[in-house]
Amino acid sequence: MYYKILKIVEFALRITKLGNVIAKFVGKHVGSKKEYVAGARAQLEEIHCKADVACVVKERTVETQCNLQIIVPMHNAAEYVEQCLTSILAQNTKYTYRIILVDDGSTDQTVEIAQKYLTDERVQLIVQENAGAAAARNAGLQTLLADFLMFVDIDDALKPQAIEVLLDRAYQENAQIVEGGYEVFDTKVLATEHHIDARLEEPCGVLWGFPWGKVIASSLFCNISFPEGYWYEDTIMSYLVYPRSTKTVTIEDIVYSYRRNPRGFSHIRGNNGKLLDTYWVMELMLRDMEKLSISRGQSIYEQYLKSILTGCKRLMYMKKSIRKATLSLYSQMLCSVWEEYSTQDERMKGFEKAVRNNQYGIFKLLVLCL
Numbered sequence: 001m002y003y004k005i006l007k008i009v010e011f012a013l014r015i016t017k018l019g020n021v022i023a024k025f026v027g028k029h030v031g032s033k034k035e036y037v038a039g040a041r042a043q044l045e046e047i048h049c050k051a052d053v054a055c056v057v058k059e060r061t062v063e064t065q066c067n068l069q070i071i072v073p074m075h076n077a078a079e080y081v082e083q084c085l086t087s088i089l090a091q092n093t094k095y096t097y098r099i100i101l102v103d104d105g106s107t108d109q110t111v112e113i114a115q116k117y118l119t120d121e122r123v124q125l126i127v128q129e130n131a132g133a134a135a136a137r138n139a140g141l142q143t144l145l146a147d148f149l150m151f152v153d154i155d156d157a158l159k160p161q162a163i164e165v166l167l168d169r170a171y172q173e174n175a176q177i178v179e180g181g182y183e184v185f186d187t188k189v190l191a192t193e194h195h196i197d198a199r200l201e202e203p204c205g206v207l208w209g210f211p212w213g214k215v216i217a218s219s220l221f222c223n224i225s226f227p228e229g230y231w232y233e234d235t236i237m238s239y240l241v242y243p244r245s246t247k248t249v250t251i252e253d254i255v256y257s258y259r260r261n262p263r264g265f266s267h268i269r270g271n272n273g274k275l276l277d278t279y280w281v282m283e284l285m286l287r288d289m290e291k292l293s294i295s296r297g298q299s300i301y302e303q304y305l306k307s308i309l310t311g312c313k314r315l316m317y318m319k320k321s322i323r324k325a326t327l328s329l330y331s332q333m334l335c336s337v338w339e340e341y342s343t344q345d346e347r348m349k350g351f352e353k354a355v356r357n358n359q360y361g362i363f364k365l366l367v368l369c370l
Contacts, residue, residue, distance in 0.1 A: 037328050040325035040326070040329050041325075043325040044280075044325055047273045047276060047322065048276045048277070048280075050280035050283070050284070051228065051230055053227050053229055053230070054227075054288060055224050055225055055227050055236055055284065056224055056291045056292060057223055057225050058223070059222050059223040060141070060144055060221075060222050060223070062146075062218045062219065062222065063143065063144065064146060064147060065146065066095075066096035066146045067096050068095060068096070068097035068146050068147070068148050068149070068150055068163060068167060068215065069097070069140075069144065069149050069218065070100065070150045070151075071100045071149065071150070071151050071152070072084065072099060072100065072151075072154055073136030074101060074102065074104065074106060074136070075103070075104040075106055075110070075130070075133075075154075076107060076108045076110060077108075078110045078113055080154050080155040082113065083157055084153075084154050085099070085114070085117050087157035087158045087159075087160075087257075088152065089117070089120060089122070089123075090160065091161075091163045091164070092160055092161060093163045093164040095163055097122060097150075098122055098124065098145055099122055099124065100126065100140040101114050101123065102125075102126045102136040102137070102140050103125065103126070103128065103136075104130055104136040105128065105130025105131070111125070111127060126139050131228065132228060132229070132233075133226075134228045134229070135226075135228045137151065137211075137233075138225045138226055138228065141221055141225060144221065147217065148167065148216060148217055148218060149216045149217075149221060150163075150214070150215050150216070151212050153212060153258075155259045155261060156256065157256075157259075158255065158256060158257070159256065159257060162180070162253075162255035162256065165253045165255065166214065166255060169249055170215050173249050174247060175199075175245075176219070176245040177207070177214055177215070177217070177220075177247075178215050178248075179195065179208065179213055179214035179248075179251070180213060180250070180251045180252075180253045180254060180256065181195050181252065181253065181255065182255065182256040182257065182258050183254055183256070183257050184259075185259060185260065186259065186260050194252060194254070195250035196250065196252055197250065197251055198249070198250050199247065199249055200248040200249070202297075203248040204238055204239075204242050204299045204300050204303045205238075205299050205302055205306070206250070207242055207248065209234060209238050210234045211234060211237055212256055213256040214255075216241065220241050220245065221241075224240050224288075230277045230280065230281050231277040231278070231281075232278055232281050233281075235281045235282070236285070238303050238307070239285040239288075239289055239303075240285065240288055240294070243289075243295075243300060244292065271317065271318050271319065275318060276315075276322075278311035278315065279311060279326050279329060282304070282307060282308070296337075296338070296341075298341065298344070302344070302348075304338065305343055305345075305351070305352055305355075306348070308330050308334075308355060309348075309351060309370055311326075311330075312327070312330075312363075313367060327358060328358055331357070331358040334352070348370070350362070351363070351367075351370060
């Protein structure tokens with residue numbers, strides 16, 4: 001059913017007059033950009049102002065003491081600490097590594113359980129007041145101790161050979177990023193996501209959009225941090241980290257176990273104003289890309305368009321006026337910053353046109369279908 005609707009809407013978009021008729025039928029055409037954009041930003045800011053931060057920071061030096069630095073943020077995760085840390089400490093590898101545990105204001109037994117592992121000289125514990133996942137990761141980045149970084153979420157686990165296979169390829173290929181596949185589990189394995197063994201010319205859009213499941217050269221984090229105060233802090237991977245990698249490799253090995261958690265952050269829906277960070281963080285990426293002299297190219301544009309789609313799906317349960325305001329801002333963004341680009345993905349062409357033309361009715365249908 002969705003496929004049929006999608007094809008009808010895409011056909012309508014190819015014929016301007018019919019597209020406008022359908023737009024009026026399924027939802028009023030939003031009209032001129034100037035008329036709506038001025039108030040759209042104020043409307044979003046009234047609900048939730050963006051955090052006044054930057055991801056570009058004063059450059060840190062790498063004081064190499066080992067091959068790998070593993071940063072593990074923790075918050076109220078007592079039931080997962082043992083499984084996660086055991087999976088890391090039991091790695092069968094010739095490489096040296098340090099584990100930086102960062103507790104982000106836990107109120108359960110997370111810290112007490114973690115302290116039991118401090119007898120292992122590879123483990124360090126940082127305890128801070130609750131400030132969010134970005135701040136916890138940044139605390140682990142304050143001192144760079146290794147050639148490579150790895151991020152592990154406390155409710156997840158590493159596969160037994162993860163460090164060995166990732167670092168083997170990193171050193172063999174002189175690669176700055178090496179990413180493997182992962183499995184999704186709860187009480188059992190539910191699904192797996194694989195890569196092929198490959199060197200990537202354009203990593204953006206191919207690598208997973210999260211920081212785990214890979215090793216990353218510490219030099220790529222010498223002058224950037226995760227955006228504190230924002231949700232969707234992983235967005236920096238696609239826009240500030242991957243484009244600066246001089247050599248990126250994927251491997252077919254499954255290296256990471258990702259726990260499907262129905263109580264997790266990715267399942268938040270409704271009218272929570274923080275959901276608007278999905279838009280604000282994209283503005284932040286554009287500003288910091290410019291600071292880092294990251295060129296805007298076709299692959300980054302394709303990823304940006306997909307990020308807009310993902311962001312709009314996150315806002316599906318917010319008020320219609322907020323969704324319209326956000327569309328107006330995305331429309332302005334595509335027509336100014338990305339004016340000279342157009343998608344090469346056939347599935348995204350209708351969505352791209354609806355965003356550029358600020359056509360809410362057609363846009364709404366496509367968000368549901370894609």
